[in-house]
Amino acid sequence: MFTAxxxxxxxxxxxxxxxxxxxxxGIHVIKREIIFIDIALAQIAxxxxxxxxxxxxxxxxxxxxxxxxxxxxxMAYAFCLLAAGVFTILKNKRxxxxxxxxxxxxxxxxxxxxxxxxxxxxxxxxxIHDMLAGTILWVTWQHVLRLSIVVLLIGGFHFCLREKxxxxxxxYLDKNIEVARSGLWDFLFYFTFGIMIVEAVSIGGILTVFAxxxxxxxxxxxxxxxxxxxxxxxxxxxxxxxxxxxxxxWTRDLPSSPAIVMFLGVCLLLAIIIKGLIRLKT
Amino acid sequence: xxxxxxxxxxxxxxxxxxxxxxxxxxPFIDAVGQVQQRTQARVRAGQPGKQLNIVCSFSDYASITKxxxxxxxxxxxxxxxxxxxxxxxxxxxxxxxxxxxDMWITTGMDLEMxxxxxxxxxxxxxxxxxxAGFVAxxxxxxxxxKVNSVSRTDGDVHLMGNPHINTGPLNWKIMAQNITVGLTxxxxxxxxxxxxxxxxxxxxxxxxxxxxxLVDLFGGPTLTKLLENKTLFTFLERSYEGGKLIxxxxxxxxxxxxxRGMRILTYHKNWAYFADAFGLEILxxxxxxxxxxxxxxxxQQMIGxxxxxxxxxxxxxxxxxxxxxxMIEDKTGIKAIYLPLYVQGVPGINDNFQLVDYWIGQIxxxxx
Amino acid sequence: xTDNLLxxxxxxxxxxxxxxxxxxxxxHILSRGIIFIDIAVAQIAxxxxxxxxxxxxxxxxxxxxxxxxxxxxxxxxLFALTKFSKxxxxxxxxxxxxxxxxxxxxxxxxDRIPGxxxxxxKTITGNILWVTWDKIFSCxxMFLLIGIIHLIFWKHFILISDTKNGLPYSLWKTxxxxxxxxxxxxxxxxxxxxxxxxxxxxxxxxxxxSAATLFTDKWKNRFIWSWVIGIIGSISGMYISYVLNISNGxxxxxxxxxxxxxxxxxxLVMHKIQTVKS
Numbered sequence: 001m002f003t004a005x006x007x008x009x010x011x012x013x014x015x016x017x018x019x020x021x022x023x024x025x026g027i028h029v030i031k032r033e034i035i036f037i038d039i040a041l042a043q044i045a046x047x048x049x050x051x052x053x054x055x056x057x058x059x060x061x062x063x064x065x066x067x068x069x070x071x072x073x074x075m076a077y078a079f080c081l082l083a084a085g086v087f088t089i090l091k092n093k094r095x096x097x098x099x100x101x102x103x104x105x106x107x108x109x110x111x112x113x114x115x116x117x118x119x120x121x122x123x124x125x126x127x128i129h130d131m132l133a134g135t136i137l138w139v140t141w142q143h144v145l146r147l148s149i150v151v152l153l154i155g156g157f158h159f160c161l162r163e164k165x166x167x168x169x170x171x172y173l174d175k176n177i178e179v180a181r182s183g184l185w186d187f188l189f190y191f192t193f194g195i196m197i198v199e200a201v202s203i204g205g206i207l208t209v210f211a212x213x214x215x216x217x218x219x220x221x222x223x224x225x226x227x228x229x230x231x232x233x234x235x236x237x238x239x240x241x242x243x244x245x246x247x248x249x250w251t252r253d254l255p256s257s258p259a260i261v262m263f264l265g266v267c268l269l270l271a272i273i274i275k276g277l278i279r280l281k282t
Numbered sequence: 283x284x285x286x287x288x289x290x291x292x293x294x295x296x297x298x299x300x301x302x303x304x305x306x307x308x309p310f311i312d313a314v315g316q317v318q319q320r321t322q323a324r325v326r327a328g329q330p331g332k333q334l335n336i337v338c339s340f341s342d343y344a345s346i347t348k349x350x351x352x353x354x355x356x357x358x359x360x361x362x363x364x365x366x367x368x369x370x371x372x373x374x375x376x377x378x379x380x381x382x383x384d385m386w387i388t389t390g391m392d393l394e395m396x397x398x399x400x401x402x403x404x405x406x407x408x409x410x411x412x413x414a415g416f417v418a419x420x421x422x423x424x425x426x427x428k429v430n431s432v433s434r435t436d437g438d439v440h441l442m443g444n445p446h447i448n449t450g451p452l453n454w455k456i457m458a459q460n461i462t463v464g465l466t467x468x469x470x471x472x473x474x475x476x477x478x479x480x481x482x483x484x485x486x487x488x489x490x491x492x493x494x495x496l497v498d499l500f501g502g503p504t505l506t507k508l509l510e511n512k513t514l515f516t517f518l519e520r521s522y523e524g525g526k527l528i529x530x531x532x533x534x535x536x537x538x539x540x541x542r543g544m545r546i547l548t549y550h551k552n553w554a555y556f557a558d559a560f561g562l563e564i565l566x567x568x569x570x571x572x573x574x575x576x577x578x579x580x581x582q583q584m585i586g587x588x589x590x591x592x593x594x595x596x597x598x599x600x601x602x603x604x605x606x607x608x609m610i611e612d613k614t615g616i617k618a619i620y621l622p623l624y625v626q627g628v629p630g631i632n633d634n635f636q637l638v639d640y641w642i643g644q645i646x647x648x649x650x
Numbered sequence: 651x652t653d654n655l656l657x658x659x660x661x662x663x664x665x666x667x668x669x670x671x672x673x674x675x676x677x678h679i680l681s682r683g684i685i686f687i688d689i690a691v692a693q694i695a696x697x698x699x700x701x702x703x704x705x706x707x708x709x710x711x712x713x714x715x716x717x718x719x720x721x722x723x724x725x726x727x728l729f730a731l732t733k734f735s736k737x738x739x740x741x742x743x744x745x746x747x748x749x750x751x752x753x754x755x756x757x758x759x760x761d762r763i764p765g766x767x768x769x770x771x772k773t774i775t776g777n778i779l780w781v782t783w784d785k786i787f788s789c790x791x792m793f794l795l796i797g798i799i800h801l802i803f804w805k806h807f808i809l810i811s812d813t814k815n816g817l818p819y820s821l822w823k824t825x826x827x828x829x830x831x832x833x834x835x836x837x838x839x840x841x842x843x844x845x846x847x848x849x850x851x852x853x854x855x856x857x858x859x860s861a862a863t864l865f866t867d868k869w870k871n872r873f874i875w876s877w878v879i880g881i882i883g884s885i886s887g888m889y890i891s892y893v894l895n896i897s898n899g900x901x902x903x904x905x906x907x908x909x910x911x912x913x914x915x916x917x918l919v920m921h922k923i924q925t926v927k928s
Contacts (some may be wrong), residue, residue: 096867098683105856256375262751575777600765609785647864
């Protein structure tokens with residue numbers, strides 16, 4: 001028989017790991033104003049996955065389940081690489097389309113191309129697997145281990161090179177900031193971000209990851225400027241929300257992603273109110 | 283340092299709006315939770331004492347299981363009657379009930395894709411595939427639309443065949459058989475009890491299908507074979523006691539006579555087994571692949587076919603959005619009937635028999 | 651051949667209508683940089699529909715539609731009022747937050763409604779192939795009315811959309827114009843998504859104007875070019891979907907989207923050639 005603790009511990013730890021990395025990435029995302037990039041990258045990765053599925057179908061019969069999963073993940077990474085390349089090339093002064101629009105179009109094309117490919121290439125037993133809700137409630141310690149390795153690697157990479165990444169991001173807002181070989185750093189940013197998204201979404205689902213990226217960073221934007229402080233505030237808000245969300249999910253028997261997101265929303269509202277009250281006092 | 287809100291403009295109005303939004307959210311969450319709890323209570327209504335804990339994927343299987351197991355088991359199901367069977371959102375209670383289950387009853391044809399991770403989390407040895415507590419109700423069923431060749435680029439066929447087996451009453455008998463085998467594995471002491479209930483259930487299905495008179499004359503198994511071989515109605519043309527055998531026909535087959543042989547469309551492939559049993563000819567599907575809107579050519583073919591063949595009816599499972607079927611109605615004059623796919627899909631339908639009664643009743647009402 | 655044309659005439663008309671109205675709004679949206687607002691609006695409208703269903707109205711009744719529009723207008727008005735001269739949280743982020751909270755709510759409510767899963771973003775599909783002429787007519791009337799409003803205020807809207815120049819009026823006056831803009835926008839999106847589905851609306855909103863922006867800066871030229879690209883693109887997409895026998899919405903989306911990327915690369919190459927020459 002499950003106790004609440006046993007049941008919720010792996011999802012809780014997984015959420016914290018996700019928050020660790022998204023509280024950081026979220027700041028970049030908001031500053032660059034590419035809010036919906038995670039949805040776009042998740043969809044592009046899913047396209048890669050769909051392509052593998054079709055290739056597997058057209059070739060010999062279905063291979064073993066684990067083998068197939070790995071090849072799909074690899075293809076997902078490859079598509080992220082491609083997308084990162086495209087985004088970097090198109091971040092150009094000549095191209096007057098805002099980055100968000102390019103991301104948006106990439107998102108729409110990725111989704112519809114996946115539909116067309118699955119329609120034509122796979123048998124009808126492939127239902128469009130929606131990664132919206134995610135399966136964080138069913139996460140096992142194996143998944144958590146894998147996630148922590150990814151967070152460690154990517155987090156570590158970004159920690160070592162944080163100044164460079166920060167500068168490129170600030171360059172999005174302020175045209176005067178010039179970074180040598182900004183193209184390279186842009187590319188690395190999108191690529192590592194893409195890998196993180198693939199891993200995160202496979203566990204938490206698009207909704208949770210999206211909310212983790214945007215809301216904690218928004219909360220922290222209200223109260224601080226320095227990145228370290230912002231990450232800590234974001235983590236704190238996310239921690240409280242995850243706790244509340246998982247608790248609500250357990251007691252009311254609700255799916256966990258929406259519950260956590262609702263709590264994050266409430267956190268943001270409280271933050272706005274608190275901020276307003278602070279200002280009123282001064 | 284004026285990077286933040288423009289303080290001078292902060293006024294009570296904005297705080298009020300924000301506070302209002304917070305207060306509106308809280309009762310919402312609460313209301314949703316309340317309804318969830320009520321559902322749980324309804325689902326778990328069983329009796330205390332040392333009972334088997336049986337979890338089914340769908341309400342139809344739960345209904346059959348309850349009939350066979352009676353008071354020996356507490357039977358629950360996961361997918362709600364009005365939900366899309368392909369997509370069931372994950373809730374903690376599912377894994378919890380599975381973790382203490384003695385049996386897991388599922389279709390066994392890749393319909394319940396959502397159950398794989400659920401079972402992983404539940405980590406219940408007893409109900410894993412291959413163990414005593416696992417029952418795949420589709421074992422031995424005469425599966426429709428199976429693909430024989432390896433080529434799948436044709437696109438339109440399930441590899442394992444059409445998994446929506448619950449719509450054909452004849453399939454229930456085989457399901458009952460599989461469920462009983464599972465029950466006797468897990469609880470051998472009560473074997474005779476389960477087998478008696480199963481036999482009663484099978485007899486009840488036969489009588490509901492063919493009517494008492496024919497079952498008394500020829501027995502359920504013979505009639506079933508005739509129906510499956512599609513020779514039943516030829517057989518019923520034989521004379522008997524001054525009239526024909528067909529005058530002795532009763533049950534659903536009799537009630538379904540008005541639409542026997544009718545040509546219809548269905549929105550998705552849910553209705554194959556029902557159509558097979560009751561003589562409906564399904565000429566096409568609007569959306570054979572869920573989530574993928576049909577192409578222009580397919581739509582044109584459908585419209586053309588509706589006109590040429592004078593198709594009057596379209597069966598739509600009630601979990602689909604009504605918007606597209608209504609557009610089709612407007613465009614072609616066809617009539618869409620929305621039917622719940624499972625038991626308890628509509629309040630008042632508590633077992634499989636009532637479900638088929640409802641289906642037949644609705645179809646007959648529409649063709650008047 | 652004429653048979654096919656007759657069959658496709660209704661969907662093509664819808665494409666022209668939708669392209670026309672969406673390309674126009676798209677120019678404003680692009681300048682404001684709030685690209686995903688239509689996805690957010692669609693989700694909110696779906697949430698409104700679910701609320702209506704929960705309150706007991708039948709799915710096809712007018713009551714549900716009214717509630718859906720009402721909820722959309724309320725939320726989008728609140729959004730319009732969150733414009734500040736300096737944004738700590740950028741407007742796109744606010745849209746993102748509204749979107750994901752609305753989505754979360756929708757997922758929580760989806761259990762309570764038969765077919766609840768149909769009201770969650772990606773599954774908000776439409777199919778213009780089934781559209782009837784009286785539906786087209788009602789769309790046309792609605793777009794006409796909104797078009798008249800925009801004709802009256804077009805200068806103001808351009809001024810408030812051009813974010814480079816900061817706020818053109820006082821804060822509250824700007825907000826009033828924002829309100830009119832967003833409410834009309836919201837209504838158009840709800841209607842368009844009901845007919846065409848979320849992805850078709852999204853691409854018709856963004857892609858033609860993005861393509862136009864690559865080559866010109868002036869508002870008037872952008873309007874004209876985005877209209878042309880939108881109409882030709884959607885009709886070609888429909889033709890391709892017919893010939894290749896693929897799903898028609900996705901065909902149009904993929905065509906227009908790919909077009910933008912191709913044109914973007916062309917632009918870069920042109921520039922490279924120019925710099926090499928000089």
